[in-house]
Amino acid sequence: MTFFSRAVGWSLPLIPRPLVRFAAAPYVAGDEPADALARTASLNEQGLAATLALLGEEVDSRGLAAEGTALYVDLVDQLADRGLDCNVSVKLTLLGLKIERELCRNHLALLVERAAERGNFVRIDMEDHTCTTATLDLYRDVLAESRARRAGAGSNGSGAGGDAVGVVLQAYLHRTLADIAALPERANVRLCKGIYVEPPSVAITDYHKVRRNFLASLEALFDRGAYVGIATHDDYLLRESAAMIEHRGLGKDGYEFQMLLGVTEERRDRLARAGRRVRIYVPYGRQWYAYSTRRLRENPSIAGHVARAFFLRLLRGGGRG
Numbered sequence: 001m002t003f004f005s006r007a008v009g010w011s012l013p014l015i016p017r018p019l020v021r022f023a024a025a026p027y028v029a030g031d032e033p034a035d036a037l038a039r040t041a042s043l044n045e046q047g048l049a050a051t052l053a054l055l056g057e058e059v060d061s062r063g064l065a066a067e068g069t070a071l072y073v074d075l076v077d078q079l080a081d082r083g084l085d086c087n088v089s090v091k092l093t094l095l096g097l098k099i100e101r102e103l104c105r106n107h108l109a110l111l112v113e114r115a116a117e118r119g120n121f122v123r124i125d126m127e128d129h130t131c132t133t134a135t136l137d138l139y140r141d142v143l144a145e146s147r148a149r150r151a152g153a154g155s156n157g158s159g160a161g162g163d164a165v166g167v168v169l170q171a172y173l174h175r176t177l178a179d180i181a182a183l184p185e186r187a188n189v190r191l192c193k194g195i196y197v198e199p200p201s202v203a204i205t206d207y208h209k210v211r212r213n214f215l216a217s218l219e220a221l222f223d224r225g226a227y228v229g230i231a232t233h234d235d236y237l238l239r240e241s242a243a244m245i246e247h248r249g250l251g252k253d254g255y256e257f258q259m260l261l262g263v264t265e266e267r268r269d270r271l272a273r274a275g276r277r278v279r280i281y282v283p284y285g286r287q288w289y290a291y292s293t294r295r296l297r298e299n300p301s302i303a304g305h306v307a308r309a310f311f312l313r314l315l316r317g318g319g320r321g
């Protein structure tokens with residue numbers, strides 16, 4: 001983390017809202033579902049799959065949690081109606097995890113069931129370490145229920161790997177290899193480094209050790225027969241993951257690559273041109289300001305990327321591009 005990145009992180013509250021919006025524009029599809037659906041259609045035309053994430057998390061009222069769930073259910077319907085190659089990513093704190101676990105479970109089960117009915121898939125994003133155990137428990141619980149219901153209905157389920165729900169694991173957590181060992185059979189997992197600033201008691205803080213744990217986790221996931229969404233822009237990890245895939249002779253039904261909207265587009269295009277399945281994480285919604293500033297503060301190295309992007313755009317004469 002450079003001094004520049006840290007300085008941007010500290011000074012964020014001083015940056016005027018329109019400037020944050022300007023800088024964050026390449027990373028967020030827009031305020032409305034229509035913006036996100038249009039961006040998804042355009043990504044699909046470029047041969048890229050997508051996953052839509054409604055911005056907002058840590059809701060503190062039952063009404064907001066129900067509203068967020070309803071918006072997601074509607075999104076799943078709109079994706080199916082338009083035939084888009086796109087699933088949804090959801091944060092459990094948006095569905096009420098911090099209010100009441102049972103409430104959150106019911107919302108998640110409802111969403112996953114609708115996704116299963118519409119042939120789609122729900123990815124549960126992973127939040128900070130205070131949510132890890134509850135997130136994995138709810139994932140296992142709702143997955144088991146969904147599998148039982150699909151088996152009863154004589155269906156194979158839906159989405160990559162056959163299930164309608166998957167989860168995320170973070171390579172920086174000390175616990176991740178143990179979490180992989182406890183996953184259900186044929187799990188569908190997004191593997192990422194982890195974005196939250198965590199204490200050394202729970203997370204690896206050394207950059208190279210996180211990379212090593214990412215690759216060890218990827219090996220362990222493949223060993224367990226998981227479908228893996230390899231979520232990274234790190235060129236070293238992209239190369240090593242590709243080598244692991246070749247070595248194992250894995251087909252496209254075993255993995256995909258995932259990247260964030262607006263980040264390292266040349267790397268994602270290179271992967272797509274090489275015939276890899278690539279999925280783009282597309283955040284949208286009116287909560288963009290809170291999301292952007294919190295993310296930038298949580299991970300000042302991303303603040304550095306955003307600031308650099310902002311100054312580059314100024315130098316190039318601005319515009320949304």
Ligand SMILES: Cc1cc2nc3c(=O)[nH]c(=O)nc-3n(C[C@H](O)[C@H](O)[C@H](O)COP(=O)(O)OP(=O)(O)OC[C@H]3O[C@@H](n4cnc5c(N)ncnc54)[C@H](O)[C@@H]3O)c2cc1C
Binds near residue numbers: 124168235260264
């Ligand atoms: C699809 C997807 C879903 C994710 N879901 C979660 C989640 O559920 N929970 C969670 O904790 N984290 C999530 N993350 C974030 C992830 O944990 C990392 O924090 C993030 O991807 C940066 O790590 P990296 O592997 O790309 O490596 P880094 O070392 O951070 O980045 C590698 C290179 O990518 C480029 N780069 C990275 N970020 C940016 C940026 N913002 N702007 C411009 N260039 C950039 C730079 O060239 C950098 O050198 C997700 C990431 C992706 C791609």
